[in-house]
Amino acid sequence: MTEFIPPGSRFVALPSPFPMKRGGALHGARVAYETWGRLDPAAGNAILIVTGLSPDAHAAAHGDDPSPGWWEAMVGPGRPIDTDRWFVVCVNSLGSCKGSTGPASADPATGAPYRLAFPDLSIEDVADAAAHVVRALGIAQLACVIGNSMGGMTALSLLARHPGLARTHVNICGAARALPFSIAIRSLQREAIRLDPMWNGGDYSDAAYPESGMRMARKLGVITYRSALEWDGRFGRVRLESDRRDDEDPFGLEFEVESYLEGHARRFVRRFDPNCYLYLSRSMDWFDIGDHCGGDTDAGLAALQVERALSIGVHTDILFPLQQQRQIADGLRAGGVDAQFLPLESPQGHDAFLVDIARFGPALRGFLDALAR
């Protein structure tokens, strides 16, 4: 059981007990975060970033950790989220293994890792924990909350549960509720982990680790995070060089795309805790902003109050398809928000926001520039 805590992390203790939406409570829990830029005296220039399933809070390099972050090209001085102007906070999701309390953390009641004794995790809990960090930093109102992928759900939940905490909102490749295709994919990822005999009901160790299951889950993730279109251009039907193939095994790695998936999976598996993966994955299935409004998703969106919002998606996203980002903008607008829907022509699929800075950068910069004026 390993947590993977970036060296520049800071921590905010959550209220103890910290009640969880589906029941139970955490004691002595904490949230890891990192910051960039300076909070102005009126605390009016703060931006919160909430992340997808796997990232930590290290979105970009800073003095305490100069290594590049997962959104390095987007966050920094002069970059689209300009830290010369904005005070940027990124939090690691509650339930993760990258500094915030989650299933891999020690349960203070026993001193041993929670594992499956961790209470059910909801997106709402992740949002409440993030909101607590914001207030603990002395910020009464965020200039903007930005959420990517799962973070798009977290951000919507934060708006619903903490009215007034954010003035504006940018939702990136997000969704107001989980749809059956995405639930099916995640269900299969969880099954891959749980069927691995090394998972052992959640009771594994670094030495006896469900590596096969995690590798399968990650490969399926990567397949759905990218797009068929991009891969046609990138890999086509190119074969591995013969010295990287086992020609005796007709089912071994042969095509470049197979090797690419294998490499991605190998880099991931020992860097994320399997039980945390299960909890965060299931939290997305359960999410529907309409839970706040009797199951009516559009009504749930229309109840959210911000001045302005931007919902960005890409047409090649199969996991959070474009109509979900349109639904967010339409729903917010129905509630009186000045909300814009921005479909981008990125070929990279769901993960485009991580790599297609040429398209996502100007969109974010434009929204934030207008906000500053």
Added chain:
Amino acid sequence: MTEFIPPGSRFVALPSPFPMKRGGALHGARVAYETWGRLDPAAGNAILIVTGLSPDAHAAAHGDDPSPGWWEAMVGPGRPIDTDRWFVVCVNSLGSCKGSTGPASADPATGAPYRLAFPDLSIEDVADAAAHVVRALGIAQLACVIGNSMGGMTALSLLARHPGLARTHVNICGAARALPFSIAIRSLQREAIRLDPMWNGGDYSDAAYPESGMRMARKLGVITYRSALEWDGRFGRVRLESDRRDDEDPFGLEFEVESYLEGHARRFVRRFDPNCYLYLSRSMDWFDIGDHCGGDTDAGLAALQVERALSIGVHTDILFPLQQQRQIADGLRAGGVDAQFLPLESPQGHDAFLVDIARFGPALRGFLDALAR
């Protein structure tokens, strides 16, 4: 090791030895087939159906087997493929476990199942075996060869390797080559089977069977055979009734879509041999009609000679996307074939041809009617 042979099967012995494209040969091999209707005296009214990965040759009910077939609504008297007019032959693919020789069949050299001693299987071998059946039935030229999904590849290969054997061609949700997204999905399905400890290097039995791996592979298949759009309308976020759920397990079946996948998987796993699945799956990855023309897929298509062709696809197909059916029609047309591309608005994804008879039926009927005139 079980083969699943429909009771109305007939068999054609293949030449012995039967050489395989990638090396090796089969001895004493056979192909299972079924027929409907009557061959006219000139043997000019024959239609061949080549199938996707998993179907047997029992496309529809007939006197020797009145149980409904996998394309029951499409094949029969007065149906779109009208057996009052056409003599219809459907073959079980070489390499399958439904009557034709494959990895689950006995190797005459040992008397034991081939398992992984079966030679590498190519789409070209499947096509050669099907062509042999056609000739063995006294048919010098088919009026039409119809191929669905993998069968679309088989049909193209048959046209390339047996010029003149078919007058016309209908390609349904097919492809002229495998693309990296589909290769990635299939690679992951094979990995799920091969990682199951019960697979045991291909040496399993009915009592010790890789059930988990096959279930995962099938679930991933079903996810990619259907469409997110259809599932939104069909399942939405509906939960199972509480008596069908284990509320103590946050990762157990909870949503209808999870239960649907589980049911599909359970019905499949004991009805298809895992090694046969691996061989047929890999044969699709390897296929490129351009192999006949130095790797140029379009040139491979342009070299095919039929009088007329129809390539049908659906816009919700993520496994064999619509541009692949367009490529087939364009490529054939470039070679002088009167080829039509027909995109259909079916919401059901890749498997639409099995269920959306309202759209596929008239398309097939129209093509075949014109042929008969």
